[in-house]
Amino acid sequence: MFLASAQLHIPDGFLSLLIAAFAWLLALIAVAAAVRRAQATLDERLVPLAGVMAAFIFAGQMINFPVAGGTSGHLIGATLAAIVLGPWLGILVMTAVIALQALLFQDGGLVAMGANILVMGVIPALVGYGLYRLVAGRGRRVALLGAGIAAWLSVVAAALLTALFLGFSNTVSFAIVVPVMLGIHALIGLGEALITVGALSFIRAARPQLLERSAAVAGRGWIAGGLVVTLLVVLLSPFASSFPDGLEWVAGKTGFLANAQDAPYELLPDYTIPLLGETALSTIAAGLLGALLVAVVSLLAARALRSRSAERSH
Amino acid sequence: MPVQHLQPAPATTAEPEPTLAVRDLHFTYPDGTAALRGVSLSVAAGEKVALVGPNGAGKSTLMLHLNGLLGEPQDGSAPITVAGLPVTRPNLPLIRARVGMVFQNPDDQLFSPTVFDDVAFGPLHMGLPEAEVRERVARDLALVGMSEVAGRMSHHLSLGQKKRVSIATVLSMDPEILVLDEPSAGLDPRARRSLIALLAELPQTMLVASHDLQLVRQLLPRTIVMDEGRVVADGPTSTLLADTDLLEAHGLAG
Amino acid sequence: MLPTAAFDRYLHGESLIHRLDPRVKLVVTMLFIVSNLLLPDGAWLAFLAAGGFLLLGARLAHLPPGYLLRRSVLALPFALAAVTVLFSQTGQPLWAFRLGAWTLAVSDAGLLRFASILARSLLSVQMAILLTVTTSFPDLMHGLRHLRVPGVLVAIIGFMYRYLFVLADEASRLLRARAARSAAPAAGQAGGSVIWRARVAGSMVGQLFLRSYERNERVYNAMLARGYRGQLLTMNPHVMTARDWLAGLAAVLLLAAIQLAGRLAA
Numbered sequence: 001m002f003l004a005s006a007q008l009h010i011p012d013g014f015l016s017l018l019i020a021a022f023a024w025l026l027a028l029i030a031v032a033a034a035v036r037r038a039q040a041t042l043d044e045r046l047v048p049l050a051g052v053m054a055a056f057i058f059a060g061q062m063i064n065f066p067v068a069g070g071t072s073g074h075l076i077g078a079t080l081a082a083i084v085l086g087p088w089l090g091i092l093v094m095t096a097v098i099a100l101q102a103l104l105f106q107d108g109g110l111v112a113m114g115a116n117i118l119v120m121g122v123i124p125a126l127v128g129y130g131l132y133r134l135v136a137g138r139g140r141r142v143a144l145l146g147a148g149i150a151a152w153l154s155v156v157a158a159a160l161l162t163a164l165f166l167g168f169s170n171t172v173s174f175a176i177v178v179p180v181m182l183g184i185h186a187l188i189g190l191g192e193a194l195i196t197v198g199a200l201s202f203i204r205a206a207r208p209q210l211l212e213r214s215a216a217v218a219g220r221g222w223i224a225g226g227l228v229v230t231l232l233v234v235l236l237s238p239f240a241s242s243f244p245d246g247l248e249w250v251a252g253k254t255g256f257l258a259n260a261q262d263a264p265y266e267l268l269p270d271y272t273i274p275l276l277g278e279t280a281l282s283t284i285a286a287g288l289l290g291a292l293l294v295a296v297v298s299l300l301a302a303r304a305l306r307s308r309s310a311e312r313s314h
Numbered sequence: 315m316p317v318q319h320l321q322p323a324p325a326t327t328a329e330p331e332p333t334l335a336v337r338d339l340h341f342t343y344p345d346g347t348a349a350l351r352g353v354s355l356s357v358a359a360g361e362k363v364a365l366v367g368p369n370g371a372g373k374s375t376l377m378l379h380l381n382g383l384l385g386e387p388q389d390g391s392a393p394i395t396v397a398g399l400p401v402t403r404p405n406l407p408l409i410r411a412r413v414g415m416v417f418q419n420p421d422d423q424l425f426s427p428t429v430f431d432d433v434a435f436g437p438l439h440m441g442l443p444e445a446e447v448r449e450r451v452a453r454d455l456a457l458v459g460m461s462e463v464a465g466r467m468s469h470h471l472s473l474g475q476k477k478r479v480s481i482a483t484v485l486s487m488d489p490e491i492l493v494l495d496e497p498s499a500g501l502d503p504r505a506r507r508s509l510i511a512l513l514a515e516l517p518q519t520m521l522v523a524s525h526d527l528q529l530v531r532q533l534l535p536r537t538i539v540m541d542e543g544r545v546v547a548d549g550p551t552s553t554l555l556a557d558t559d560l561l562e563a564h565g566l567a568g
Numbered sequence: 569m570l571p572t573a574a575f576d577r578y579l580h581g582e583s584l585i586h587r588l589d590p591r592v593k594l595v596v597t598m599l600f601i602v603s604n605l606l607l608p609d610g611a612w613l614a615f616l617a618a619g620g621f622l623l624l625g626a627r628l629a630h631l632p633p634g635y636l637l638r639r640s641v642l643a644l645p646f647a648l649a650a651v652t653v654l655f656s657q658t659g660q661p662l663w664a665f666r667l668g669a670w671t672l673a674v675s676d677a678g679l680l681r682f683a684s685i686l687a688r689s690l691l692s693v694q695m696a697i698l699l700t701v702t703t704s705f706p707d708l709m710h711g712l713r714h715l716r717v718p719g720v721l722v723a724i725i726g727f728m729y730r731y732l733f734v735l736a737d738e739a740s741r742l743l744r745a746r747a748a749r750s751a752a753p754a755a756g757q758a759g760g761s762v763i764w765r766a767r768v769a770g771s772m773v774g775q776l777f778l779r780s781y782e783r784n785e786r787v788y789n790a791m792l793a794r795g796y797r798g799q800l801l802t803m804n805p806h807v808m809t810a811r812d813w814l815a816g817l818a819a820v821l822l823l824a825a826i827q828l829a830g831r832l833a834a
Binding site: 378381383407410411415417419421422423424425426427428431434435436438439440444447467468469483484487 | 705706709726727729730731733734783786787789790791792793794795796797801802803
C-alpha cells in the first residue's frame with residue numbers, strides 16, 4: 001500500500017512550514033502561468049475539458065494490472081496528461097486532481113498541497129512533456145519509447161523531489177529515505193511507463209489529431225527544462241544516495257536542519273553494483289542500467305503494439 | 315424514393331411565418347461524412363413534430379444546427395431561421411435562448427454541482443438578475459415535479475429524474491421551441507409514461523427525435539422522416555406510421 | 569468503491585458547525601494546520617489542547633466520538649518514512665539494534681521529533697476530515713471562490729467532481745469486462761506476460777481517455793446551448809452572519825492561546 005503509486009501525496013505535518021510555504025510559492029507561480037496559457041489557447045473550452053480530463057486521470061488511477069505476488073501496477077497519469085493535453089493543461093489537470101484528493105479523501109495535505117502540486121504536476125509536465133517533445137516527431141516507435149522513458153523518469157524525479165522535501169523538513173533521514181524512495185519508484189515507474197506507452201499507442205491509433213494538437217501547444221523551453229531536470233535527477237540521485245552526509249551538510253549550512261543529522265548507520269546503503277564497490281560511479285552505473293532496462297522494455301512493448309495494431313487494421 | 319409532402323391539416327389560426335424554417339441545409343463533418351444533403355422543413359408555432367429515421371439519418375446533426383453548434387456555412391448563407399432570426403453568429407445568444415435543446419444523455423446536460431445550479435445556469439447566463447433566476451428555477455422544477463431534489467447533486471438521481479431535470483434546465487430559459495433528442499431512451503415503462511405525460515402538458519413548439527413510435531403516436535401529430543441526410547416524408551403521423559412500406563424502407567418497421 | 573459514501577452520512581447533518589459559512593471553516597482549518605506546524609517539537613500540552621479543540625469541533629458537529637481519529641489513520645503509511653528520523657537525530661541513544669551489518673540507534677531527540685511529527689500529522693488530518701464532513705462539496709467550492717481562488721480553477725474542480733462518478737463507473741465497467749475475460753486456473757497465477765497485461769491496462773486507459781474526451785465535447789455543446797460563452801457565472805449564496813464572525817473569532821483566539829501555551833512551555 002505504501003508501495004502503490006498514490007503514495008507520493010504528502011500529508012500535512014510532515015513538511016516544515018518553511019518548505020511548505022516555499023513550495024506553495026513556486027506552485028502558485030506555475031499554476032497561475034498554467035491558467036493564463038491554457039486559457040489563451042483553449043478559451044471557453046478550458047473548463048469542461050480540464051474538468052473532464054481531471055476526472056479521467058482520477059478514474060484512470062483505478063486501472064491496474066497484476067505484477068506478481070498480489071501487487072499491481074498503477075497509473076499516476078501525470079505524464080500521460082502532459083503528453084496528450086500539453087504541459088500547461090497537464091499542470092492544471094493534475095492540480096485539480098491533487099486538490100480534490102486532498103479535500104475529499106485527505107490524500108495529501110492542505111498546507112502541503114503546494115509541494116504535492118510541484119511533485120505530481122509540475123515535474124511530470126517538465127520531464128514528461130519535455131522529453132517526449134524531444135522525440136515526438138521522429139516516428140511512432142521512437143515517440144513511444146520516448147514517452148515510456150519520460151514517464152519512468154518523471155516518477156523517479158517526483159520521488160526524488162518528495163524525498164528532498166521530507167529531508168529538508170527534517171522529517172526523514174536522507175540517507176535511508178532517498179535511496180529507498182528512488183529504488184521503489186524506479187520499479188513503480190516501470191509500471192507507469194508501460195501503461196503510459198500502452199495508452200498513448202491506443203490514442204495514436206484511434207485519434208492521432210489529438211496528439212498533434214497538443215504538440216503544437218508549448219515551446220522549446222519545455223524541452224530545455226525537461227532536459228535540465230532530467231540531468232539534475234540523474235546526477236543528484238547517486239550523490240544523494242552515496243553521500244547522505246553531503247545533503248545533510250548542505251541542509252545544516254542553509255539552516256534547514258536544527259541539528260546536523262548523524263549518519264544513522266555505519267555502512268552505506270546498498271544502492272550499488274557489487275563489482276564496482278560503493279562509489280558514486282557504481283551508483284550512476286546502476287541508474288543507467290535501470291534506464292537501459294526501461295528503454296528495452298518500452299521498445300519491446302512498442303514493437304509488440306505495432307505489430308498487433310498492424311494486424312488489426314487489415 | 316420520391317419525397318412525399320403530405321400537407322398537414324391547416325392550423326386553426328393562420329400563422330404567417332413559420333417559427334422554424336430550414337432551407338436546403340447541407341453539412342459535412344470535418345472527417346468527410348456527409349450528414350445532411352439538402353434538408354428542408356418548416357414548423358409553425360405550437361406544432362408538435364416528430365423526427366424519425368434510422369441511426370445515421372442526420373437527426374442529431376440537424377438538431378445541433380438548431381442551436382448553431384456546428385458552425386456556419388462557408389458561403390455566408392443562413393439556411394436556418396428561428397422565430398424570425400437567421401441562425402448566424404451574432405444571433406446565437408438569442409437563438410440559444412429561444413430554442414431549448416434537451417440532449418440524449420442527461421449526464422452530458424447536467425454538468426453543474428447541484429440540480430438548482432443546472433436549472434439556474436441558462437437564465438443566469440442570459441444575464442437575468444438573481445431574484446428572477448430563483449423564481450424561474452422554482453417554477454420549472456415544480457413544473458417537472460423535481461422540486462424536492464433542488465439541492466442534490468445530479469449523480470444521485472435516477473435516469474428518469476435526470477431526464478426531467480434536463481427538461482427543466484432548458485425550460486428556465488423560456489424557449490419558444492423545444493428540441494428533444496430521444497427523450498424516452500433507456501427509461502423503464504413507468505418513468506416513460508410520466509415523461510410522456512409531462513411533455514404532453516408543455517405548450518411550446520416541439521421537435522422530438524425518437525425511435526419510440528408509440529410516443530410519437532401519442533404526443534406528436536406530425537412526423538418528418540429522415541434517411542441518409544434527407545427528408546423523405548413529412549405529414550400527419552397517423553398516415554405516415556400506417557404506411558408500412560415507408561417504415562420498412564427507412565428502417566423503422568417493428 | 570469511491571469512499572465518499574462513508575462520510576455522506578454525516579454531510580447532511582444539522583449542527584452549528586454544518587451551518588457555518590464555508591469561508592470560516594476553510595480559514596480556520598488552514599490556521600489550525602499552520603498553528604500546529606509552528607508549535608515546537610515536544611509541545612505536548614499545546615498538542616493536547618489542539619486535540620481538545622478538535623474534540624470540541626467534533627462534538628459541536630454531532631459526530632460520534634472517535635470518528636475523526638478512526639478516519640485519520642490513513643495518514644499512517646507516510647509515518648513509515650518518518651520512522652527513519654528516529655535514528656538520525658543527534659542525542660542520547662535510547663536503544664540500539666543490529667540489522668544485518670548495520671547498527672541503528674534511536675536517540676531521545678529522534679523519538680521527540682518522530683512523536684511530534686506524528687502528533688501534528690494526526691491533528692491536521694482530523695481537522696481536514698472535520699471540514700469535509702461538515703461542508704458539502706458545492707459549498708466548499710463556493711467558499712474557495714469567496715476566498716479569491718481563481719474562478720477557473722474552482723470551476724475545473726467542480727466539473728471534475730461532477731464527472732468523477734460517471735468516469736469511475738466507466739472505468740469499473742472496463743475492469744469488469746476484463747475480469748469476465750480473465751479466467752484464471754484454480755492455482756491463481758494470472759496468464760500472459762507482465763508486458764501483455766500492462767498493454768491491456770494501457771488500452772483500457774486509452775479507451776477511457778477517448779470516451780472522456782468525447783464526453784467533454786458533448787458537455788461543451790450542452791453548455792453552449794445554454795448560453796455559456798467562456799465566463800462561468802454562479803450565484804453566491806453565502807453571506808457572513810454575526811454567528812459566522814463570532815465563531816471565526818473564537819477559533820482564532822483559541823488557536824492563539826494554544827500557540828502561546830506551546831511557546832511558553834518550551
